Amino acid sequence: MYAEEIHDYLKSFFKETDCEVLHDEGHLLTVQLTIDIDKKIMNRPFYWQYIEATNSTPNPARLTLITNRTKVDNPLMGEVIHFGSGRLNQIFKATKELGSFVKMYQQVSNETGKQQTLTPYFCVNYKVSYYCDQTKEKLYSLGINLMNGEIEDNFHEFVSQLNLAPYQPDGSFCLQYIIKPTRALERLDVMIQSIIQNDDHSWAEEAKKRWIKEQEVLDYFYVGVEEKPESYQIEKKGLEERFNPRIKVEIINGGLFYIK
Template sequence: MNSKQVHRFVVSYLESKECHFIEKSPVGVTVKLSPDADRALSNRPYYWSFVDRTGSPPETMTYRWSFENPAMSDRMNASNVSYVLTESGRIIQEDVYFGSRRLHQLFGVVQQSGRCVTLFEEPPRGRLDPFASQPYTAWLGVNFKVGYECDMKREELYLWGVSLATGIIEERFMDKLKDRRLTPRLPANVHLLKNGLSLRKGMAQLEAALERRLRTADFSWAVEAEARRQDELERIRQYYDPMLEHMNHPDQMEQKEAVTARFKQREAEIDWQYKPRVSVSVLNCGIFHLPGLD
């Protein structure tokens, strides 16, 4: 990410959390965090537990974030955090760039808070009858990550959606969303149609469709990985079997048990490294209310 992309990402997050911008420029922002953003970013759990217990009005922190990318030598030789005292209080100054701890924290916060969202498409402005109500249908969108794993790894992403009204599955759901303006607030003059599917049934349909897709995939990589696994197992058997065969003396029983344990451990390590497997996980999901009846 370059500095402009970092700037756009950070400002977008702060706006979504309704933070108060004191100063904004192309190279940095000075912002007073909202309570939600302060809880997520300031690392003050004891302060917020005190606020929650006593009901005191919270005093959130103010940051001045610079998005200019410092030279590598500056990153190594100086702290990227400093403090400025003003009449309104203390301002914490930080450099926020790709690779910085603050940006890494923001990525984690956004990923955690955005794992499940509810969004509505904004209707075109000025084109709708103010006295009419437009029907919206709910879609369940799920971002699946499929991992093909052995001693090598390949990952694929599937962002699929299912209409909770009709059960239609859209495998190019991202294309359906990318040109739409989405908002977390229900727009005016919109009514939501009743769902024909529950979230559980919609998710089950997506999982079944993804499983059918994966069953038709090319698994030659798994055959090759299994062959490599057997080769590695045979190699360690040729090493350990003769050693164990010669440990028949009663005085060698303790040593034999130790060697057997190492042998089993090496087999387990080879299984973990080479055994082919397919893993499926959900990165994030959302309910998207879109105009129409499909």
């Protein structure tokens, strides 16, 4: 499920940034990057400095990303990408830089001559990161109907199947939303907090158990030492930073979608 979400997200990202998708197997994606996207996600500042200084012909990278390595015989065919991977975080960062909010319209035909009514939805894509000595990240896409307040999960997966464009199609009418976007964001924030609260938090308890064991080992080396040295306090603080469970919620991007 998560691998599919990542794959769909990558396809949408490269499509919106005009990067040509050369090969798509559903678990492996090969794309020809544009100059701008190469600069944002490939970590080649010295290469681009040289190209610009010498006025040489640029050669943006061709990238092959494996979103589900269990379906690939040879993992060396490309770069494995997953939640928490550096490349995916770079793409998230590029998404924020290029535009954190979009306004899109479903392109509906008007062959019958009847006016097509489009309903407003407010969407937010969240990244939830679970931190301890191990890291787990999840991506949630929530959309709320601004007319009746119904919330749809997996909203990105839904709208990615639609024909969308940044302009209102001819012969269509956009309903004026009843729920304001600011209020919609508040409701989606409550929803994501509820999802987190109802999630399995056994990982946090397991991290605390490992923390206690590591603390016991540290204390063993200082048995009988009444006044602990600075090195002990530093190591103790390091264990806390490493094992203390914590959760971080980030908004990747969002948008207002008018759909049929």
